[in-house]
Amino acid sequence: xxxxxxxxxxxxxxxxxxxxxxxxxxxxxxxxxxxxxxxxxxxxxxxxxxxxxxxxxxxxxxxxxxxxxxxxxxxxxxxxxxxxxxxxxxxxxxxxxxxxxxxxxxxxxxxxxxxxxxxxxxxxxxxxxxxxxxxxxxxxxxxxxxxxxxxxxxxxxxxxxxxxxxxxxxxxxxxxxxxxxxxxxxxxxxxxxxxxxxxxxxxxxxxxxxxxxxxxxxxxxxxxxxxxxxxxxxxxxxxxxxxxxxxxxxxxxxxxxxxxxxxxxxxxxxxxxxxxxxxxxxxxxxxxxxxxxxxxxxxxxxxxxxxxxxxxxxxxxxxxxxxxxxxxxxxxxxxxxxxxxxxxxxxxxxxxxxxxxxxxxxxxxxxxxxxxxxxxxxxx
Amino acid sequence: xxxxxxxxxxxxxxxxxxxxxxxxxxxxxxxxxxxxxxxxxxxxxxxxxxxxxxxxxxxxxxxxxxxxxxxxxxxxxxxxxxxxxxxxxxxxxxxxxxxxxxxxxxxxxxxxxxxxxxxxxxxxxxxxxxxxxxxxxxxxxxxxxxxxxxxxxxxxxxxxxxxxxxxxxxxxxxxxxxxxxxxxxxxxxxxxxxxxxxxxxxxxxxxxxxxxxxxxxxxxxxxxxxxxxxxxxxxxxxxxxxxxxxxxxxxxxxxxxxxxxxxxxxxxxxxxxxxxxxxxxxxxxxxxxxxxxxxxxxxxxxxxxxxxxxxxxxxxxxxxxxxxxxxxxxxxxxxxxxxxxxxxxxxxxxxxxxxxxxxxxxxxxxxxxxxxxxxxxxxx
Numbered sequence: 121x122x123x124x125x126x127x128x129x130x131x132x133x134x135x136x137x138x139x140x141x142x143x144x145x146x147x148x149x150x151x152x153x154x155x156x157x158x159x160x161x162x163x164x165x166x167x168x169x170x171x172x173x174x175x176x177x178x179x180x181x182x183x184x185x186x187x188x189x190x191x192x193x194x195x196x197x198x199x200x201x202x203x204x205x206x207x208x209x210x211x212x213x214x215x216x217x218x219x220x221x222x223x224x225x226x227x228x229x230x231x232x233x234x235x236x237x238x239x240x241x242x243x244x245x246x247x248x249x250x251x252x253x254x255x256x257x258x259x260x261x262x263x264x265x266x267x268x269x270x271x272x273x274x275x276x277x278x279x280x281x282x283x284x285x286x287x288x289x290x291x292x293x294x295x296x297x298x299x300x301x302x303x304x305x306x307x308x309x310x311x312x313x314x315x316x317x318x319x320x321x322x323x324x325x326x327x328x329x330x331x332x333x334x335x336x337x338x339x340x341x342x343x344x345x346x347x348x349x350x351x352x353x354x355x356x357x358x359x360x361x362x363x364x365x366x367x368x369x370x371x372x373x374x375x376x377x378x379x380x381x382x383x384x385x386x387x388x389x390x391x392x393x394x395x396x397x398x399x400x401x402x403x404x405x406x407x408x409x410x411x412x413x414x415x416x417x418x419x420x421x422x423x424x425x426x427x428x429x430x431x432x433x434x435x436x437x438x439x440x441x442x443x444x445x446x447x448x449x450x451x452x453x454x455x456x457x458x459x460x461x462x463x464x465x466x467x468x469x470x471x472x473x474x475x476x477x478x479x480x481x482x483x484x485x486x487x488x489x490x491x492x493x494x495x496x497x498x499x500x
Numbered sequence: 501x502x503x504x505x506x507x508x509x510x511x512x513x514x515x516x517x518x519x520x521x522x523x524x525x526x527x528x529x530x531x532x533x534x535x536x537x538x539x540x541x542x543x544x545x546x547x548x549x550x551x552x553x554x555x556x557x558x559x560x561x562x563x564x565x566x567x568x569x570x571x572x573x574x575x576x577x578x579x580x581x582x583x584x585x586x587x588x589x590x591x592x593x594x595x596x597x598x599x600x601x602x603x604x605x606x607x608x609x610x611x612x613x614x615x616x617x618x619x620x621x622x623x624x625x626x627x628x629x630x631x632x633x634x635x636x637x638x639x640x641x642x643x644x645x646x647x648x649x650x651x652x653x654x655x656x657x658x659x660x661x662x663x664x665x666x667x668x669x670x671x672x673x674x675x676x677x678x679x680x681x682x683x684x685x686x687x688x689x690x691x692x693x694x695x696x697x698x699x700x701x702x703x704x705x706x707x708x709x710x711x712x713x714x715x716x717x718x719x720x721x722x723x724x725x726x727x728x729x730x731x732x733x734x735x736x737x738x739x740x741x742x743x744x745x746x747x748x749x750x751x752x753x754x755x756x757x758x759x760x761x762x763x764x765x766x767x768x769x770x771x772x773x774x775x776x777x778x779x780x781x782x783x784x785x786x787x788x789x790x791x792x793x794x795x796x797x798x799x800x801x802x803x804x805x806x807x808x809x810x811x812x813x814x815x816x817x818x819x820x821x822x823x824x825x826x827x828x829x830x831x832x833x834x835x836x837x838x839x840x841x842x843x844x845x846x847x848x849x850x851x852x853x854x855x856x857x858x859x860x861x862x863x864x865x866x867x868x869x870x871x872x873x874x875x876x877x878x879x880x
Binding site for chain 2: 152153156204207208209210224225226227228230231232233234235237238239241242245248253257260261263264265267268270271272274275278279282406410413414415416417419420423424
């Protein structure tokens, strides 16, 4: 895998430089905005999206300069989505460090995400000089579609959690993931790379198919990795998707295949809110300690617990709930099912790549193959 | 003012229809996303930004169809900024109803704001068919600049609050407000209206001057209105800017003109965090009650108060602090100073409008005059 790693690293470096260039000092330097914009990109993501765009463009005979600003824009969007996602999912960690909203507060993190999206438009307009008017407008149209699909997918997922919807099959999940993940992480990077190299509109169709399957395999695997560690060992930070009640393929499969009693219990747990970061867990211990030391009466304890449970006074999920869900996923064979679906999606991606007979053999095409293999490997 | 009201109402209706059209049912209807996108726009804002664009376009001989989608886009951006602002400012009310994040949670509200920004790009691309390539690209460039300026201004303001910066003069404030408010609320609406009517680039310069001054007068007046009611009478929701520690012109003036002791006290208060909506105020009463009934020991009380004060264990502002700040603003004559600055900015706006000799007299130009007068009137 060393050649792929080298390629990804080169793309990451080129992109990082381009993003720094976009953050020109006359535009927000005073407020520290640019340091915050660069925070996530400099935490060392894999630059997968830029690499897909760059490999496609170069492999189809385009120039690096034709695609690099667009590739950097995709990396900006990706990191903006990550910042807003981390707020939306109440995630506390990102690439081994506190999430931006944990470090700087939700207000600043919301604005930094907005700023990254705002910075993305001008480089795409500058494409007119770079790749010509027609391709520039087609790239803009692709990006407009990408952002619409992404927020749509995100809205569906958030709504499933909010309304505790659970009677959903593999097809519902795959449709949501195509919107939420495939468009911005795979389909659009491949397509804008092709457009920057002067590809014809009909060539974009099989790239959409390739990106759709790659995205599904990638997201399912990501969700499986989120469950990799037993929450018994690692506590709250592992299995974050279960705390969040995220409708993953394995959770939906487990709900569909559980015995009626287990199904009811699982739906009940999923309807409980996630404990809030500040209070529930530490406050519980503190209150117990006060009662044990006789500093708090039982009725006072009950009153405080009710009030602390939040606006709706609804109870929260606890660690036992998460452990139980985790075991349910194993008991119903849902992890194996998800692995099989991801595997099939990766196979479909490999098949889609094999059909691209207008994409000549090259180092760059090999990189795309290796990326498909990489996603494939992750599913095992 | 009836003719102005009629004009604004007609623009609002036309815009609302256009926004509904942009929310086509094949794109997010299932997730309820569109209902949420339409929520703020349907709460009956004044549609000031669309009206500025429409009046400028029609007054310069352009067609309504040439500007309406762009005007609707500006209203979408405006409402997206409002949704994200309400999260950033921890505001609980918007147009007399709970803020979107209060009704639906921060996760969904962040995504709805992102969705509104995402929906804005395609109509601007469709301008190519509508107004021709050159004007369409100039409108896109204007919008790209607008969003950059807005998030930059927002970042400066958030950073001033976060770092408790206070040694700032009128010029610092006006520079921040130009970025935060003038560009998206006045300058860009005027300019895109002119571009849609085929204006020459040099005509955009005086429109920038007009919009800059209108924006400053508008924002200062808005901040004055936020202080209109005595917080003694209305509690937390009035004077929200003081709770937030927002660097308004009058607050900065008061800090500059306060006696040294008052200055220290004011800076200290501004350094305290805002109480959080859920806990501080009601929990304080609850804890006091428990202690009074002997259900909680004093040491247990102290421990709980520390823990509840949040991650940094920092104390929060209280109502007495806000009352004291409010009286300080009066004592230092800062409200009068702000009113005078707003008045001067409105005068400058009227003067800038008077210089537009290429803008023929018409019903539409009268609307712009009346809007300047309206902003002017609000300053008194």
